[in-house]
Amino acid sequence: MxxxxxxxxxxxxxxxxxxxxxxxxxxxxxxxxxxxxxxxxxxxxxxxxxxxxxxxxxxxxxxxxxxxxxxxxxxxxxxxxxxxxxxxxxxxxxxxxxxxxxxxxxxxxxxxxxxxxxxxxxxxxxxxxxxxxLPDGLALAHAALVEPLAVAVRDVRRARVAPGEDVLVIGGGPIGLLVALVARKAGGAVTVSEVNPHRAQLAEELGFRVINPRRANLAAEVAGATHGKGADVVFEASGNQAGLDAMTEAAAVNGRICIVGMHLDSPRLDLHRVIMRELEIIGSRAYEAEDFERAIELLREGIxxxxxxxxxxxxxxxxxxxxxxxxxxxxxxxxxxxxxxxx
Ligand SMILES: [Zn+2]
Ligand SMILES: [Zn+2]
Structure with a gap:
């Protein structure tokens, strides 16, 4: 053939x-x-x-x-x-x-x-x-998103997002937006940081609070919205240095930071802040079978x-x-x- x-x-x-x-x-x-x-x-x-x-x-x-x-x-x-x-x-x-x-x-x-x-x-x-x-009735085109959605499922699992937690997603690209959707499903109150107006608009349409970090001080905005606490969980999904700088600034004490974006070059990290705020830096890579099954379920439920x-x-x-x-x-x-x- x-x-x-x-x-x-x-x-x-x-x-x-x-x-x-x-x-x-x-x-x-x-x-x-x-x-x-x-x-x-x-x-x-x-x-x-x-x-x-x-x-x-x-x-x-x-x-x-x-x-x-x-x-x-x-x-x-x-x-x-x-x-x-x-x-x-x-x-x-x-x-x-x-x-x-x-x-x-x-x-x-x-x-x-x-x-x-x-x-x-x-x-x-x-x-x-x-x-x-796949379950019958799920649009085959939408099911092509199971793989990236499974990435988001694993990220949210690794970051242990719990109901009521303040979550910040830095970067509203495909993975960032999927992480935001899954984190909200897990009970998080999600804010998305994004500079691209098209992506910011979609994040807003999906019901997220959106901050443009070029127009506002991201950490100050997050602190202001959380009575000075900061984000309980931060997902770094931008893959750039500005995102790495913002993630340690915006996290609450004992905040959990999940690294989702790829950083191929050796980036700078504010380790002083990691100590002073007892931050947890969490890596997350790919997925297991259970994440695929969960992603399929979330799609079927209409996420x-x-x-x-x-x-x-x-x-x-x-x-x-x-x-x-x-x-x-x-x-x-x-x-x-x-x-x-x-x-
Ligand atoms: Zn991929
Ligand atoms: Zn092996």
Whole structure:
């Protein structure tokens, strides 16, 4: 069988190629990919920032939804045609984190669409253990958000957001907005800090208090709204130095700060403030199966995650879609229509 696939070929070059698709191997499932989202990691790859890991010929994509097209040997409990998403992690299964139920922290974790061929292709063979069944009635396009929503679910879990806590999300990009939605669902009173007016407007429409840190002093605003206390939980989802400066300033004493944004360069951190306020800095990486299941449940309950989708593009327009995400400030989340809903 033949199918089309999107290859990253180094330095902002994407190529659509026809590939020969093998039947699924033992314990594998073949998926007809319906939709594939483009995320911040994909943009880092596109800009050549991850070439050491990715190489210069890789099928990208890891946020997807689709339907089962074929089953390999030994696969049980799954049916052709079933709507599914894939948890795009390939842990080794042997190391200490793997043996203690922390696949996401595997010492040699491989990620589909980064270290292994990803989901921006029409027919994709994946291990059956990575497949999650979707409930009937959930729009397949919206289900492409399960992966980033699972990231947000893990972030909120790691930060231990409790009902009634004041939560500050720094950065209202796709992940920041999803974290805000999940944190509110957990009972947090959520404020979003964002400079981009398009993103700020969406955050407001979603019902969050929004502060533009270029127009107001973020820490002072948060303190003012919390009787001088500060935020019980801060999510750093901006990925920039200003966000790192603000997170320690805006946190309450014993505040918990969850690092969500990627900081590839060595950033500055106010460790004096960490001591003086007894702050807790919490890392959060990827997700486990339970986070995928929770994300699916939240979508089914109508958490409104689909509001972050700003564009749907045909597979043939993938190059333009990436350029737009880099240049158009109104873009938040773009979905590539691979085979579409009627796969
Ligand atoms: Zn992603
Ligand atoms: Zn491992």
């Amino acid at each position: 033949r199918g089309e696939a999107v290859y990253y070929c180094g330095n902002r070059s994407l190529r659509i190629e026809a590939v020969t698709v093998q039947p699924p191997g033992p314990d594998e499932v073949q998926i007809s990919v319906g939709f594939c989202g483009i995320c911040g990691t994909d943009l880092l790859i596109y800009r050549g920032r991850m070439d050491e890991r990715v190489g210069k010929r890789r099928i990208i994509g890891h946020e997807m939804s689709g339907r089962i097209a074929a089953l390999g040997e030994r696969v049980e409990g799954m049916a052709v045609g079933a709507p599914v998403v894939v948890r795009p992690l390939a842990p080794c299964g042997q190391c200490h984190p793997c043996r203690t139920g922390k696949n996401r922290l595997c010492h040699s974790l491989k990620v589909f669409g980064v270290d292994l061929e990803g989901s921006m292709q029409q027919l994709w063979n994946v291990p059956a253990r990575a497949v999650h069944r 409104a995650a689909e509001r972050i989708i700003t564009e749907m593009r045909r597979l043939g327009d993938v190059g333009e879609a990436f350029r737009d995400l880099c240049e158009n400030p109104a873009s938040i989340k773009t979905l590539i229509v691979v085979n579409g809903a009627s796969t």
